Amino acid sequence: MERLSTLLFAEAVLLLFMTICTTMAAAVSVDGQYSFVMNSSTSPVQAEYDYIIVGGGTAGCPLAATLSEKYKVIVLERGGAPFEKPNVQSINNFARVLADIDDATISPAQGFQSLDGVYNRRARVLGGGSAINAGFFSRANPEWINNRHMKWNRVNASFEWVEAVVASFPSMGPWQTTVFDGLLEIGVGPNNGFTYDHKLGVKVGGSIFDQTGHRRTAADLLQYANADNIFVYTYANAHQILFGFDPTTGKPQATGVLYTDENGRAHRALLSNTKGSEVIISAGALGSPQLLMLSGIGPADHLSEFNIPVVLDQPGVGSGMCDNPTLTMMVPSRVPLEQSLISTVGILAGGFYIEAASGPNEALGEVVALNTLDPGYRNFDLLRTFASTIPTFPQDVLQEIANSGVLLGKIADPVSTGYLRLNNTDVRQNPIVKFNYFEDPADIYACIEGVRVMVELTRSRAMSNLTYPLPESVKTFAGYVAPMAPDTTQAALLGQWCRQTVLTIWHFHGGNYRDVVVDHTYRVIGADALRVIDGSTFNSSPGTNPQATVMMLGRYMGLEILDERANTST
Known part of the structure; x- marks a missing residue:
C-alpha cells in the first residue's frame, strides 16, 4: 500500500495542482474564425x-x-479549430482540456x-x-x-x-514570487528578471496566456x-x-x-x-x-x-524517440494561491530546470482520472475508480491540496532514447512508442542532483514564509494524490524516487x-x-x-x- 501511495497518479500530478490547488490583413468572421479555416467536408x-x-x-x-x-x-489539420472550443481558450480550463481525451x-x-x-x-x-x-x-x-x-x-x-x-509577460502572484526568491536564496542565479531569452539562473519567462487568462x-x-x-x-x-x-x-x-x-x-x-x-x-x-x-x-x-x-x-x-523525464513535488501553503501555470523558471548549469505552477480549479475529478499508476496498475478503469473517491476525502485534506503549489523538475537533455x-x-x-526513461545512468544522476536542489528549495527561508508541514493525518491522504519532497538525500533512494514518480511534461x-x-x-x-x-x-x-x-x-x-x-x- 505504501508503494502504491508513492506511485499513485504520478503522471497527472502536474495537472492536478494546476487545476485544483498584424502586418497582412486576413479576412475574419464575426466569431473570430478566419474565413479560410473550413471543415474538410467542404473541401x-x-x-x-x-x-x-x-x-x-x-x-x-x-x-x-x-x-x-x-x-x-x-x-490539413486532423482536429478542429480552437475558436470552436471555449475550454481551449481559457487558463482556468487548462487541465480540463488535457483530461478531455475520450472522444x-x-x-x-x-x-x-x-x-x-x-x-x-x-x-x-x-x-x-x-x-x-x-x-x-x-x-x-x-x-x-x-x-x-x-x-x-x-x-x-x-x-x-x-x-x-x-506572447507577453505574466503578472506575478505570491507562489511564483516565492519560488523566484527561493531559487535565488539557494544559489540558483543570477537574477535575469523578465526575459524570453534562455539564460542560466532565475527568470520569469513569457506566456501565451494574456493578462485576462485568454x-x-x-x-x-x-x-x-x-x-x-x-x-x-x-x-x-x-x-x-x-x-x-x-x-x-x-x-x-x-x-x-x-x-x-x-x-x-x-x-x-x-x-x-x-x-x-x-x-x-x-x-x-x-x-x-x-x-x-x-x-x-x-x-x-x-x-x-x-x-x-x-x-x-x-x-x-521512428528511431531516437525521446521525452524529458519530469518530477513534481506538492508544496502545501498557509493560504490559497493564485491561478498560475509556468512563469518562474530556474535554469541550472547541470541541465535541470525547475518550474512552478499553482491555482484552484473545479476539474479535480476529471484530472485525477487521467493520472498514472505503477506499471502493474496502469489502466483507465482503475484510475477513474480512484478519482471517484477523491471527493470523499476529509474536507481538510481537500482544502490542503487545493491550497498547495507544485514544483516541477525537468531533465533538460536526457541521453536515453527509444523508438x-x-x-x-x-x-x-x-x-507504439517507448521512450526508455532513465535507461542511461546519466539521466538518473541528473535527476538525483536536480531533485536535491528542489528539496533544498522547499526548505528555503522564502518558502518557509508561505508553507508549513502538513499534519500526518492530512499527509497520509495527500500521499495518494501526489508526491511531496522526499525526506532523504541518499542517492540510491532519490534515484528510486525519480523512477517511481516520473511523468511527462509533453516535450517528447x-x-x-x-x-x-x-x-x-x-x-x-x-x-x-x-x-x-x-x-x-x-x-x-x-x-x-x-x-x-x-x-x-x-x-x-x-x-x-x-x-x-x-x-x-x-
Whole structure:
C-alpha cells in the first residue's frame, strides 16, 4: 500500500495542482474564425496546390502563413479549430482540456500511453500543442540554434514575428514570487528578471496566456496569412503521401496527399506542376514518423509486417524517440494561491530546470482520472475508480491540496532514447512508442542532483514564509494524490524516487532526426518534393519549453523556402 501511495497518479500530478490547488490583413468572421479555416467536408475532392502542409500545429501554422505570402497553400489539420472550443481558450480550463481525451476523433488532446507506462498527450487541434499546453514561452538555448547552423538575424526576427502576436509577460502572484526568491536564496542565479531569452539562473519567462487568462495559439499566427492563397481544412486526416518517380534523380517524388474528411469521404490534394512545389509534414513527433511509415518511408522490415509497399527503406524513421523525464513535488501553503501555470523558471548549469505552477480549479475529478499508476496498475478503469473517491476525502485534506503549489523538475537533455513503431495502419490511432526513461545512468544522476536542489528549495527561508508541514493525518491522504519532497538525500533512494514518480511534461521529440531522415533544409533524404518541419526532427528539446522555438522554426523555414525559390527562379 505504501508503494502504491508513492506511485499513485504520478503522471497527472502536474495537472492536478494546476487545476485544483498584424502586418497582412486576413479576412475574419464575426466569431473570430478566419474565413479560410473550413471543415474538410467542404473541401474539393481533388485540387492542386503549391504547398501541401500536413498538420496545422505549432510549426504548421506559421509555416503556412509565411508560404501563403506568395504561393497557394493547403493545410490539413486532423482536429478542429480552437475558436470552436471555449475550454481551449481559457487558463482556468487548462487541465480540463488535457483530461478531455475520450472522444476518438474530436477532443483537442489525444491520450496515449507509452510502453514505459507513462500516460501522455498529443494535440489534435489547429494550433497544435500551443492550444493545449501550459503556455510557457521561452526561446531556445543558444547552443541549440548554433548546432543547427541557423542564421541568427533571421532567428531573432522570426521569434519577434511570433512574439508580436502570441506572447507577453505574466503578472506575478505570491507562489511564483516565492519560488523566484527561493531559487535565488539557494544559489540558483543570477537574477535575469523578465526575459524570453534562455539564460542560466532565475527568470520569469513569457506566456501565451494574456493578462485576462485568454490563450493565444499558433493558429493566431494565421492572421499574417494571405487569405486569397491559403486553405485550412479541419477534421482532415491525412492517410498517405502520394508518390511518383523522378527518372532524372532516380528518387521517389511526392505528388500529393490522400486525406479523408470527418464523414470518411476521400480527397486528394495534389501538387501543382510549378517547380519547387512540395509536401511538408508538420504532424508532430508522433504523427510525422507515423505518416511517413504509412506512406512507405521507414524501416523496410517493419513496413512489411503491415504489407505496406516500401517507397524508401529508411531505418531512421521512428528511431531516437525521446521525452524529458519530469518530477513534481506538492508544496502545501498557509493560504490559497493564485491561478498560475509556468512563469518562474530556474535554469541550472547541470541541465535541470525547475518550474512552478499553482491555482484552484473545479476539474479535480476529471484530472485525477487521467493520472498514472505503477506499471502493474496502469489502466483507465482503475484510475477513474480512484478519482471517484477523491471527493470523499476529509474536507481538510481537500482544502490542503487545493491550497498547495507544485514544483516541477525537468531533465533538460536526457541521453536515453527509444523508438516508435506502427500499431496498425489507421492513422487516427496512436502508434507504439517507448521512450526508455532513465535507461542511461546519466539521466538518473541528473535527476538525483536536480531533485536535491528542489528539496533544498522547499526548505528555503522564502518558502518557509508561505508553507508549513502538513499534519500526518492530512499527509497520509495527500500521499495518494501526489508526491511531496522526499525526506532523504541518499542517492540510491532519490534515484528510486525519480523512477517511481516520473511523468511527462509533453516535450517528447525525435523520430525524424536531422542528418538521418532529413537534411539541413529539412528535406527527406532520398526523396524529392518532401520535407518534415517540426519537433520530430529534434534530437533535443530547445530551451526550457519548446513551443516558442517550434513556432519560430515554422516562420524561419517558410522564409528560407521563399528565398530558395526566389533564387532558383532568377
